[in-house]
Amino acid sequence: MASIKDVAAEAGVSVATVSRVLNGHPSVSAQARTRVLAAVAALGYRPNAVARSLRTDQTRTLGLVISDVLNPYFTELARSVEEEARALGYSVIIGNADERPELQDHHVTTLLDRRIDGLLVSPTDGGSPRMIEAARGGTPMVFVDRWIPGVDVPVVRSDGREAVRDLVAHLHGLGHRRLAIIAGPAATTTGRERVDAFRAALGEFGLPLPDPYIGQGDFQADSGRRVTEGFLDLPEPPEVVFAADNLMALGALDAVRARGLRVPEDIALAAFDDIPWFVHTDPPVTAIAQPTGELGRAAVRALIDRIEGRRPESVALPARLVVRRSCGAPGPASSASPASSVRRSTS
Amino acid sequence: MASIKDVAAEAGVSVATVSRVLNGHPSVSAQARTRVLAAVAALGYRPNAVARSLRTDQTRTLGLVISDVLNPYFTELARSVEEEARALGYSVIIGNADERPELQDHHVTTLLDRRIDGLLVSPTDGGSPRMIEAARGGTPMVFVDRWIPGVDVPVVRSDGREAVRDLVAHLHGLGHRRLAIIAGPAATTTGRERVDAFRAALGEFGLPLPDPYIGQGDFQADSGRRVTEGFLDLPEPPEVVFAADNLMALGALDAVRARGLRVPEDIALAAFDDIPWFVHTDPPVTAIAQPTGELGRAAVRALIDRIEGRRPESVALPARLVVRRSCGAPGPASSASPASSVRRSTS
DNA sequence: ATCCCTCGTGTAATCGATTCCACGAGGAGG
């Protein structure tokens, strides 16, 4: 592959001049510029990004470590992150942690080894030593969705408190009194916060949240299945199950169906995170929608602010309730366009 | 950040010795090794992958350019690719083309600029100049899922011909005679092949595939919606719609529902690509399942073979039909576990 | 005792860019 030296030789100038032309440096004669450009075209030359990075000490690359790519929420997040980054002249390398702390650490390490300019993380756990060290180590960093308390890193997330309150009001209005939740891992902020918000909202309506109604999940479908089975085996099963993410809702749906029960007649279901498929499940699932795309874009902007030496503030964008039929509400009349109440993937 | 020089100074040896220790070179005394290792630990030193790549001319990184991350099929593919690559000591950088040729070219270019060791591509189009040039340019390359005819690059894909035949047999057995297809872009191999396979299978059963029953989609949900509306507006609408990917099936579902019609009573639906959500849609969707994980792993192995100078063969793995209720079949008894007939995401 | 190998180590070249500094040519000003 042609290098800058080949171009210099072909154009009959020094490598310094070639570099200047390529980087738009002003003091290059028109004649030299023309010849360099011609040589570049003739050789099909493209600068070696590796060499350039070594010299300039910047890669124009962002790392994104997410908890689980198979989760449509994170897929969409990743997509919007890449989009915004590209618009601002950066590339993105994605590391998928699969909700496994050691895999997360592996990715953080490889990303740092590659000298990415900044790191966007949605931590899988409460803060591994590796992660803390990275945060303190001076790499520009921003947390997105989930965060680790006690580290001085800006957070871009969505605030679901209000929407959860709306959900509980909706459920209460429908006459439901025994509400259960499939929680995310206690090690994650989103795992804890959603339970807290749920409990607080229940409190407002004078409803309890007994321990047996708090099932411990791990944000994966299987755990939703398992926890839901546990709920159904209770002497007094809940009337509603609220899954703290969309995958566990899928698992819950599996479990309910496997028992030959129906949603919402036998048990109601709601989920945190809205996805296009929820419109078409049987029944359509009531969910709390996060402004995912906005979150991703804001996170990138915050990270680039950090990289460029500014000190961005944390951001919390409100989530909102999208009512469908899985809790027993009539929902939007099914003869009208039911699709109007849901976000579609921005294709 | 500490460099190899700092380590050398700390350990009281030369950088050459440090390098040798780090790379497991045999001729280093035990004493020197110990001191280097101690210095590495003391400084928290990690080799700079950028510098290393420049010198060794290899990045131990693979590029993966896929057509659309938001498509669960490709998400799963990307996931299995990364997994296998990691197991073999490589990292993966994903480029999402969003079904846009110019975006695909952008990613190919950036990836090549970064001097990735090999490129895995699922081309969005029939072969842009950029792509052809990359293939000829000596970069080890493998096509996955889709490919470009006429370039000498191994292909790892799934063969759906047999499964499509099974589907048509299934539909024919159910009494359906007017079958339509929402095709993918003619510029893609999968776009064409699925139509061809469908037409051939129909032929075996003496069924026609009239032009109005071939709708032109682009693998995105919106096009599925649009095409389905067209079908429904036909003087004689089809009895079955076969969507060439899962997103267009989602769009079809949207369109049918927006008309207040029901699947399968008013119109049947089947899709190419199976995804976990198809179990829980209303109704569960009959689909052709590709061995996605296997595809991703095989593609990585083929690419690494190429990188290491071997000449891997193309691979075609069979897809298979998964019958559910969207075509009117009774399907597996709904009181039994309906989940047993479908793949789940391997969490 | 001499010679030769092997082993451990260091010096320095190298990868492909960027960029500081020096230098010569040419124009402007005194």
Place this chain on the structure above:
DNA sequence: CCTCCTCGTGGAATCGATTACACGAGGGAT
């Protein structure tokens, strides 16, 4: 006419690693 600037240019250092080569010490064979 001389001096001083500016402008365009090239030489060479540099980033952080790897690795060819040279070299000295030590051990075994003769």
